[in-house]
Amino acid sequence: MKEGFEIVTADSVVESLRVFRDTYNERGKYLGFPNIHQHYSMQLGTCTDWTGYPRSGKTQVLMEMLLNTSMYYGWKHLVYFPDVGNKQEIIADLLHKKTGKGFDPKYKNLISDDEIYTETQWLLRHFCILTKKEVKAKITPFEFWDLAVMMKKEVGIHTASIDSWKDLNHPYKEYGGYATYLEEVLPYRNQIAEDNNLHLHTIIHPKLTEKDSKGNRKPPNPFDLKGGSEWFNSGKSMITVHRENPEGNLADIIFHKMKPRSVGTVGATTLMFDLASFTYFNYDGPKRVYASKDSEHMKIHDESLEPNLKFDEEEYDLKSIVTMQDELDEDLF
Numbered sequence: 536m537k538e539g540f541e542i543v544t545a546d547s548v549v550e551s552l553r554v555f556r557d558t559y560n561e562r563g564k565y566l567g568f569p570n571i572h573q574h575y576s577m578q579l580g581t582c583t584d585w586t587g588y589p590r591s592g593k594t595q596v597l598m599e600m601l602l603n604t605s606m607y608y609g610w611k612h613l614v615y616f617p618d619v620g621n622k623q624e625i626i627a628d629l630l631h632k633k634t635g636k637g638f639d640p641k642y643k644n645l646i647s648d649d650e651i652y653t654e655t656q657w658l659l660r661h662f663c664i665l666t667k668k669e670v671k672a673k674i675t676p677f678e679f680w681d682l683a684v685m686m687k688k689e690v691g692i693h694t695a696s697i698d699s700w701k702d703l704n705h706p707y708k709e710y711g712g713y714a715t716y717l718e719e720v721l722p723y724r725n726q727i728a729e730d731n732n733l734h735l736h737t738i739i740h741p742k743l744t745e746k747d748s749k750g751n752r753k754p755p756n757p758f759d760l761k762g763g764s765e766w767f768n769s770g771k772s773m774i775t776v777h778r779e780n781p782e783g784n785l786a787d788i789i790f791h792k793m794k795p796r797s798v799g800t801v802g803a804t805t806l807m808f809d810l811a812s813f814t815y816f817n818y819d820g821p822k823r824v825y826a827s828k829d830s831e832h833m834k835i836h837d838e839s840l841e842p843n844l845k846f847d848e849e850e851y852d853l854k855s856i857v858t859m860q861d862e863l864d865e866d867l868f
Contacts, residue, residue, distance in 0.1 A: 538699025560789070562796055564610075567603045568806065570817060574790040575772065575799040577604060579693060582735045583729050583772040586755055591775035592786045592808060593738055594619060594698050595628075599814055599826065601694060601736075602632050605661040607828040610685050613683050613695040615665040615674070618703045622666045629662065630654050644811060663692060667714040673704035680727045680735065681775075687731050696736035717762045720736070721769035728771075751779050757791055771799055784808040809831075 536542070536749075548776055577583075577600065587593040594616070604610035619625045631637045636646035663686060665679075674682075676697070676790040683695035698701065707716035726764030728735045741755035754777035757767040767773065774790040784807050793799040809823070816823045 544733045561797055564604055564608055565828070566600045567607070567828065568815070568817065570641070570804040571788065571806075573800070574692045574788075574802045575696075575774065575793065575805060578736050578795075578798050580729050581771045581795065581798065582725055583774060584735065584736070584756070584757070584770050584808070585738045585774050585776065586741045586754065586760060587776040587778075588741065588752065588781075590614045592783045595801065595808065595813070596776050596786070596788065596815065597655040597696065597698070597736060597738065598628060598631055600655060601662075601696065603826055603828075604628055604693070605747055606633070609661075610693040611661050611663070611691055613686050613692050614698075614703075615679060615696070617667070618699045622664060625817045626658060628813065629658055633658070635812040637811070639814065655676060656746055663690065675704045675706060676700075677723060679703065680724055683733055683735070684731050687733060692733070694734040694736060696738075698738040700737055700739040701844060714762050714765055717765035717769070718764060721765060725769060725771065750831060754789055756789075771795075784810070 536605040562572075563576030565572050566575075575583075585593045585597055592836060598619075601610075601612050601614070605612070605671060614625070616625050619628065626637050630646060630651070634646060634650060634651060636644045638646060656670065665674075665682075679697060683692065686692045686695075686743065707713045710716040710719055712732060724735055724737075727733065738761050741759040742761065744753040744755050744759055747753055754775050756775060757763055757773045760766045770792055771794045772790070775787075775791065777787045777789065778785065778789070786806050786808060787803060789800050789803045790799065793801055806817065808815055809825075810835075810840075812825075814825055816825045818824065
């Protein structure tokens with residue numbers, strides 16, 4: 536028998552077939568938004584690729600969904616996010632999302648010293664944040680996913696995320712070029728996820744697309760990635776986050792490919808970003824509806840905000856600040 540291969544026997548597969556039958560239509564984890572759940576859920580044993588232009592909000596969408604799985608289900612994550620910034624910036628973004636309180640002293644929703652200490656303890660129990668100790672340090676995708684497997688065994692992580700693909704070390708010359716490299720590295724990732732019951736997220740920047748009749752860039756799709764056909768062929772779930780107006784708060788979420796079928800369905804929806812709380816929301820009439828584990832008991836705020844509001848930090852109206860904690864509403868102002 537060729538090394539690395541085997542012939543399947545009944546004894547080796549019968550029990551897994553029973554599990555497959557009993558969980559065939561079982562969705563992944565609900566991420567807080569009913570309109571997202573129509574198309575996508577986060578399921579262990581598979582992968583998600585995210586794309587979008589700079590400032591499209593793709594990283595913030597992913598970070599919020601990871602945070603929600605920690606708050607709702609106790610999930611733990613390995614993240615390598617050099618594209619976000621240094622360790623302080625990464626943690627600050629996550630704390631801002633969790634508490635609704637930020638780090639800019641010019642706003643009244645300023646996080647306190649006690650909250651920084653307490654919330655950081657919680658955050659770092661759920662997020663293993665990989666950073667460079669040395670400037671010249673490099674890590675390949677293979678090494679990152681092998682690290683995820685090790686941390687699954689040691690601390691019980693559920694997901695591992697890369698932002699972004701360009702920040703990894705890619706030895707594609709050793710594989711005869713970028714396309715043949717993707718033919719090796721992406722199936723390796725898929726197998727790692729399946730064998731270890733992990734969910735592996737990857738953020739990849741697209742090439743520029745053509746402009747439409749109004750001069751706006753068309754939303755990128757998986758074929759707009761470098762080596763796009765290989766990404767699409769090997770990809771499981773593939774999502775674009777697109778902000779037509781980079782200065783606005785309306786983000787289109789486009790679900791190009793959903794695999795396995797129990798994850799969700801292709802399609803599109805929208806989310807809106809609240810700069811003050813650093814979280815996303817939808818509208819129920821004039822009311823903002825933020826993410827919640829229980830879709831029937833979502834936090835609804837009695838404030839109205841027109842889609843595509845242009846945020847100007849110098850003129851930002853503090854009266855529009857919304858926190859995720861209802862008890863703070865009266866104290867903010």
